[in-house]
């Protein structure tokens with residue numbers, strides 16, 4: 048631009064008009080150039096602004112990416128830690144599985160916190176040391192423990208265990224029978240309530256008067272009169288734990304097994320207290336001790352002795368009550384019957400006419416009968432029949448009605464049923480002259 052100015056002035060320096068024109072054109076050129084520069088500058092600024100914005104956006108994007116990778120990294124790190132822990136666990140487990148078996152023993156004597164006499168399952172006794180993980184207070188004679196194979200040191204103590212059979216005797220769902228399902232037997236129900244229910248529910252009454260409540264009751268009487276039923280009803284009405292065992296289950300094959308079962312039964316009963324232990328058909332183990340001839344008889348007697356010892360072992364005010372039931376009180380050992388064992392001996396006789404009527408009422412509660420049925424008369428016709436017979440009669444009467452395709456049972460159905468059951472019953476008598484020891 049300087050060059051142009053210089054050349055133009057060199058050509059026409061003389062003429063003022065020319066000079067003026069020149070000046071005008073130059074100033075116009077300059078203005079244009081200035082405008083141009085301004086435009087350029089604005090454009091440049093705009094470009095720069097845009098670039099800055101772009102960069103800022105890119106920066107944000109990168110930051111976001113960084114955050115994301117950071118989170119990913121942390122996630123992977125925790126995952127890794129998790130896997131490491133699992134590996135360690137599996138390793139220790141596989142080590143445990145590979146470790147040698149431990150010997151089972153029983154503590155027989157504790158000398159001091161560190162030295163204990165144990166009997167190993169093989170028989171011999173050893174003086175051993177116990178692991179430091181075991182609290183010395185837990186070391187008691189009779190506790191089962193595991194022993195190291197080489198040093199025989201006590202590794203850990205085992206919980207006391209009961210025979211699986213004993214657990215089978217626990218009745219978890221209480222029976223459905225209630226006192227309302229029992230016909231007659233009001234006096235007996237009252238007596239058993241007093242002897243079993245009351246001490247469990249209101250021990251304070253006995254404490255105040257100062258007497259020991261009965262430890263147990265023995266129900267006896269002919270078969271089918273409701274002994275088992277009564278025991279079930281007691282279990283239903285009290286909230287006590289109920290353990291049911293049939294005497295014959297306590298008769299075992301090997302020496303000492305039956306006695307052990309009885310001991311464990313009582314132990315579990317104590318542990319679960321309040322408990323009602325119901326020994327049905329107790330004559331299977333409670334028959335009187337005679338000059339025993341066979342080893343089997345002797346084994347049954349050992350079981351009985353354990354039973355007696357177990358009953359003596361209970362506190363009278365304790366929460367364990369025993370109910371026995373038998374059809375053959377005449378063969379029971381006298382020792383079982385003396386006070387202090389079964390304190391109350393409750394006879395459940397064959398029902399009289401009134402009893403039979405109430406039993407019939409119980410068993411016809413759910414039946415549809417027409418008006419002709421006269422239960423009094425049926426009760427009168429069923430002399431010498433027990434509760435089980437009466438139930439069978441009700442069922443047979445229903446069967447007659449079904450056979451005749453009637454909607455309800457008539458009096459005649461009952462009469463036929465009585466005859467039918469009587470005939471069946473006589474047949475039993477012939478087949479089983481010995482009487483009914485196991486009803």
Ligand SMILES: Nc1ncnc2c1ncn2[C@@H]1O[C@H](COP(=O)(O)OP(=O)(O)O)[C@@H](O)[C@H]1O
Nearest residue numbers: 229230270271272273274275276406434435438
């Ligand atoms: N007093 C009774 N009231 C109602 N039903 C009875 C009565 N006695 C016996 N039964 C019926 O006879 C069945 C057998 O009775 P159960 O209690 O097992 O006799 P057992 O005295 O031989 O143990 C019971 O399930 C019940 O249906």
Ligand SMILES: [Mg+2]
Nearest residue numbers: 274275327486
């Ligand atoms: Mg019975």
